Amino acid sequence: MRHGEVVESGPCQGVMNAPKHPYTQSLLAAMPKVRDASAHANRATGPAGDAPLVAARRVVKRFVARTNVWGKPTHTFDALKGVDLAIAPGERVGLVGESGSGKSTLGNILLGLDTWDDGDVTWKGGAPKGATFRRAAQPVFQDPFSALNPSMTVGAALQEAVDARADKHGPSVAGLLEEVGLSASDASRKPGSFSGGQRQRIVLARALALSP
Incomplete structure (x- = not known):
């Protein structure tokens, strides 16, 4: 363009x-x-x-x-x-x-x-x-530092996305973290304790939660 x-x-x-x-x-x-x-x-x-x-x-x-x-x-x-x-x-x-x-x-x-x-x-x-489109189209934002709420744990942020699924049978938070190369224990940490690259993985995991 x-x-x-x-x-x-x-x-x-x-x-x-x-x-x-x-x-x-x-x-x-x-x-x-x-x-x-x-x-x-x-x-x-x-x-x-x-x-x-x-x-x-x-x-x-x-x-x-x-x-x-x-x-x-x-x-x-x-x-x-x-x-x-x-x-x-x-x-x-x-x-x-x-x-x-x-x-x-x-x-x-x-x-x-x-x-x-x-x-x-x-x-x-x-x-x-509509809701169906919102679930199907998920962005991965360019800036990993502003893409996550600093006051929420990573687990809480991912759980919000999991709960938004229509079928309610989506992947677990632990499974999403492991899918992007992080540990299930990272769910209790807040974004400020991760590197920029790790935050980008978390943002990717959040997008994958809805199976776009």
């Missing part, structure tokens, strides 16, 4: 090995080279021809840049300009772009955390809202 627009899209291996847009080419030229990186390209695991799980069509998001003395907008800017995106079941998609290009804005819209001004966003063909 650049300046709110998708400048290039396609299968991971194709974009990585033969980028067509000058901006994509410049990004890849600045990337440290890793031997045989293309051999590990992520691929969709769902059956061919599956309908998109998540789709965005011509999505536009505007923000107010300036208002008059009465608080009415006089200038706006488009954070997203007609973005198209489709993610198939089992597919992993990486969104690449410089700071301020609209990555977080698009992510928040796909998660149902923000509105959009034009276009269409769907999840399983319907609107991205």
